[in-house]
Amino acid sequence: MLKKALMLVSGNAFGSALLLARNLIVARLISPEHYGIAATFAISMSLVEMLSYLGLNQMIVVDKDGDDPHMQRALQGFQLIRGMFSSLVLFLIARPYADFLGIGNIAWAFQIIAIIPLMNGFQHYDMHRLKRHLNFRPSIIVQSIPPLISVLALWPLALIYHDYRIMLVSLLVQAASMVGLSHLTAERRYGLTLDYSIMKRATVFGWPLLLNGMLLFGVFNGERLIVGRELGMSQLAMFSMAVTLTLTPTLVLAGACQSLFLPSLSGARDKPDSFRWLGVAAIEAGLAIGLLLMLGVMLLGGPLVYLLLGEKYLPLLEILVPISVVHAIRVAKSGSATVALSKKRSGNAAASNAFRVASLPLSWIALIQTGSLMSVIYIALVAELLGYLFALYLAARRAGLSLSPLLVPSGMVFLTCAAALFSNWTYPPQPDFAAQLLHWSLWPVVLCGLVSLGLMKNLRGYLVRRFRDRKA
Numbered sequence: 082m083l084k085k086a087l088m089l090v091s092g093n094a095f096g097s098a099l100l101l102a103r104n105l106i107v108a109r110l111i112s113p114e115h116y117g118i119a120a121t122f123a124i125s126m127s128l129v130e131m132l133s134y135l136g137l138n139q140m141i142v143v144d145k146d147g148d149d150p151h152m153q154r155a156l157q158g159f160q161l162i163r164g165m166f167s168s169l170v171l172f173l174i175a176r177p178y179a180d181f182l183g184i185g186n187i188a189w190a191f192q193i194i195a196i197i198p199l200m201n202g203f204q205h206y207d208m209h210r211l212k213r214h215l216n217f218r219p220s221i222i223v224q225s226i227p228p229l230i231s232v233l234a235l236w237p238l239a240l241i242y243h244d245y246r247i248m249l250v251s252l253l254v255q256a257a258s259m260v261g262l263s264h265l266t267a268e269r270r271y272g273l274t275l276d277y278s279i280m281k282r283a284t285v286f287g288w289p290l291l292l293n294g295m296l297l298f299g300v301f302n303g304e305r306l307i308v309g310r311e312l313g314m315s316q317l318a319m320f321s322m323a324v325t326l327t328l329t330p331t332l333v334l335a336g337a338c339q340s341l342f343l344p345s346l347s348g349a350r351d352k353p354d355s356f357r358w359l360g361v362a363a364i365e366a367g368l369a370i371g372l373l374l375m376l377g378v379m380l381l382g383g384p385l386v387y388l389l390l391g392e393k394y395l396p397l398l399e400i401l402v403p404i405s406v407v408h409a410i411r412v413a414k415s416g417s418a419t420v421a422l423s424k425k426r427s428g429n430a431a432a433s434n435a436f437r438v439a440s441l442p443l444s445w446i447a448l449i450q451t452g453s454l455m456s457v458i459y460i461a462l463v464a465e466l467l468g469y470l471f472a473l474y475l476a477a478r479r480a481g482l483s484l485s486p487l488l489v490p491s492g493m494v495f496l497t498c499a500a501a502l503f504s505n506w507t508y509p510p511q512p513d514f515a516a517q518l519l520h521w522s523l524w525p526v527v528l529c530g531l532v533s534l535g536l537m538k539n540l541r542g543y544l545v546r547r548f549r550d551r552k553a
Contacts, residue, residue, distance in 0.1 A: 094333045099228035101329045103235065105389050107248050108322060110239050113393055117314030118190075119248035120321040121182055124302045124309075125175075125191055126252075129167040129198055131298040135287025137163070138209040144286070147213055150269065155276035157206050159283055162275075164202020171195040182309045190249055197256045204260050207267035219266035226262055231255035293431045299438035301328075304457050307445045312452070319397040320454060322390070327378060327405040331412040334370045339419045342366065346423035353481065356423075358539055360482045364416030364473070365540035368494050368533070371409030375501055376530045378405040383510030383517050395512060402505040403458045406498045410465040413494070417472035424480045432475060433468035440464035466495075490536045497529040 108116045137156050141147040175191035208219035231251045238247045264271060305324070309317040342363040349355040382401045386394055414433050421429035440460050447456040473491075476482045504522040511517045 094337070096225040096228050097329055097333050099225070099232055101325065103228065103232045103251060104322070104325055106232065106235050107251070108318070108390055108394065110235070110247060111244055113318040114314045115245040116248075117309065117316070117318035117321065118184060118187060118245040120305065120317055121184070121309060121314075122190070122194055122245075122248060122252060124305055125171060125178060125194060126197065127298055127302050128174075128178075129171045131291075131294045134291055134294040135159075135163070135283055136290040137283055137287065138206065139290075140283055140286050141206055141209045142212050144282075147210060150272075151274060151276070152279060153206050153210055153269065154272040154274035155279040156283065157204075157271070158273040158275045159280050160204060160206070161202040161273060164198045164200070167198035168195045168202075171198060182306075182314075184314065187245070190245070193249065194252065197252060200256045200260050205263040205267045205271050207269050208263055211268070219263075222266050223259055223262045227255045227259040230258045289431075293434075296431050296434045296438050299441055300434050303438065303441040304444055304461060307441070307448055308454065308457065311445075311448050312454070316454065319394065320400070322394060323397045323401050323404045324408075326382075326386075327374065327401070327408045331370060331374055331408050334374075335367065335412050335415040338363070338366045338370065338415065339422075342416075342419050343423055346420060350423065357481070357483050359543070360416075360420040360476065360480065361486045362539035362543040363419050364413075364476070364482075364487055365490055365537040366543075367413045367416030367419075368490060369537060369540060370415075371412040372494055372497060372530050372533055374412070375402070375405045375409040375498065376527060378402055379501060379504065379510065379523060379526060380517070381514075383512050384514040386510075387512035398510045398512070399505075400454055400458060401510055402501055403455065403462070406501055407458060407462050407465055409494075409498060410462065410469055413491075414465075414469050414472045417469075417476040420476045420480050420482055429472060429475045429479065433472040436468040436471065437461060437464045486539060490533060493529065493533040493536055497526060497533050500526045500529050 107119060111119070137160055141153060141156055144152070146152045172192050172195035175195065176185070176188045179185045179188035179191055208223050211217075211219055231254050234251055234254045235247060238250050242250070305317060305321055308320045342359065346356065346359050346363065349359055378401055382405070383398050386398060386401065414430070417433070418430040440463070444457045444460045447460060448454075450456075473482075473484055473487065477484050504526050507522045508520045511520075517523070
């Protein structure tokens with residue numbers, strides 16, 4: 082079971098890496114202003130997904146009737162209705178959305194993107210159903226091959242276009258190949274049924290996911306919309322690329338940690354001492370992931386940005402470390418969410434995300450007043466810190482977790498984050514690797530980070546135990 086879970090995580094990680102590669106290639110091929118426009122395509126897709134996401138792909142896995150062919154046809158029928166609705170909404174909001182961002186002249190591009198939800202409506206659900214039988218191969222293929230196809234399509238597209246249209250067509254290619262592969266990897270014949278009783282069950286099942294999707298849209302895209310509207314597409318390109326470079330690794334690693342810890346935590350629910358020990362280890366794992374990300378950005382961020390994106394993206398070096406600190410604290414919350422989920426408390430993640438969403442109006446006002454991206458980043462940082470503390474409180478109250486072992490490691494990680502922000506203020510990341518490593522302000526941060534990792538006793542014990550078990 083663990084090997085299959087790790088295989089699924091690896092497949093998702095491969096797909097995420099390819100999407101990151103596509104973004105980097107497109108950014109290298111076109112100007113920052115056009116990459117900013119390309120970034121708004123993903124935001125518009127996320128907006129439509131938020132408005133209609135009901136977790137139908139999850140329902141077919143967990144519902145007692147998920148293996149029933151009639152149930153599958155009904156969910157596929159509901160998925161098509163959802164796709165038609167999302168496509169219509171995106172087509173209708175294309176003009177006002179483009180005007181809101183100050184790019185009304187390319188509203189036609191958003192109207193073309195409206196085809197994608199309609200294509201997704203024809204997705205075959207057999208790849209999701211087969212997860213009930215621990216057959217993850219179709220899902221891995223569908224999640225990893227389409228991003229690869231979209232990356233390979235960039236070369237001929239670059240010969241035809243020299244602007245944001247490269248990303249536009251790449252998204253269409255990815256969506257079409259994903260739907261096609263969902264049918265090619267299916268075991269059952271595709272069919273559609275409209276069953277209103279199942280649609281009602283699906284709506285009841287999915288409305289909490291819909292609410293959480295709204296929160297996640299605000300978390301991942303709220304500041305981007307604000308920056309795009311107030312500062313323009315070039316600044317949005319810098320902000321979006323910094324977010325992409327620091328967020329993608331944390332999402333992949335947080336998913337891997339949840340896959341590793343969730344089965345162990347669920348199995349220890351009736352053993353309070355073991356559960357508390359594992360719970361602290363899971364939260365320390367989230368802290369460690371964020372810490373290593375931040376240290377990696379400080380050590381290698383400048384040279385990597387210069388190598389991958391060239392001189393035109395050097396301005397984002399000023400915000401790269403602060404954004405990595407925001408995401409370091411964000412991924413630290415994932416451990417608390419995993420602990421709560423093992424106790425069947427799925428609302429903890431949404432509750433901690435609410436702080437970030439609630440901060441968006443303040444970020445908007447601050448950006449209008451100051452015109453500085455740093456004001457937006459610092460407000461997001463405070464919101465994520467409050468969310469982390471609230472997530473710990475919920476884990477202690479709802480899951481019975483002891484917080485005392487986490488006080489010193491958490492405090493040391495926050496001290497390391499503060500040192501990183503000070504170092505960035507005195508000497509931001511440099512494109513020259515030697516100049517970056519030799520500056521005095523970097524090494525106190527590294528030292529604090531190593532001390533922080535050394536204080537994570539439960540995580541260290543968990544890793545040693547896993548290593549010994551594998552050798553045995």
